[in-house]
Amino acid sequence: MRTWQVGDVMTTDVATVDESTPYRKVVDMMTTRHVSALPVVDDFGRVLGVISEADLLHKVELIGQPHERRFFEGRRRHAARVKADANVARDLMTAPAVTAMESTTLVEAAKTMDREGIKRLPVTDDLGRLIGIVSRGDLLKVHLRHDDDIRHDVVTEVLRRILGISDDAVTVTVVGGVVTLAGRLDRRSSAEIAAQLTLQVSGVVDIIDKVEFDFDDVDPVLYSRGLGNPTGIL
Structure with missing residues (x-):
């Protein structure tokens, strides 16, 4: 009995950026491609991290606030401040990326998303190279x-x-x-x-x-x- 896998529902036309992509170009690409996240890849197509809308919004969230490091600063506050100061994908991305294989079952993918609190998974081959991306909405396709x-x-x-x-x-x-x-x-x-x-x-x-x-x-x-x-x- 064959169980549906990530490879059955993933999107293969994936918009990506490299580590040196500027903040504004990342925003422009998300807006143009109507996506809420972009994998960051190296020259070999290997996934280094993922930039989500949440990563980009820290720059908006902290507008007008001092970005200097504070004593007893919480981890989340520190991470938000670092990303608010970031200007290229390397510093904006969340890494390492949580990924899935093409053979990952939809059940396993759904559990991973829930456990990690994420909305999508880059799909990689055995060498870590990007071959697609799967979202929560994609996982629901099995019920069609x-x-x-x-x-x-x-x-x-x-x-x-x-x-x-x-x-x-x-x-x-x-x-x-x-x-x-x-x-x-x-x-x-x-x-x-x-x-x-x-x-x-x-x-x-x-x-x-x-x-x-x-x-x-x-x-x-x-x-x-x-x-x-x-x-x-x-």
């Missing part, structure tokens, strides 16, 4: 998959190939990315695995699990006492 494509993956990959379940045992319907599984299997474990794997299919928003089972092999003691079996007979 057609329902028929999602159903195909659930039926052919999850039920047939991985679990060996016949088409007449479980029916699959998909509406708006929500998958409904209905039918009957011999064991509870098979039903639960089918539901768990279905949730991992790219584009699945939620699952409605209506699959019943003949034998509870997950908790057979309760099942044998009749708590999971209306008849109490195995």
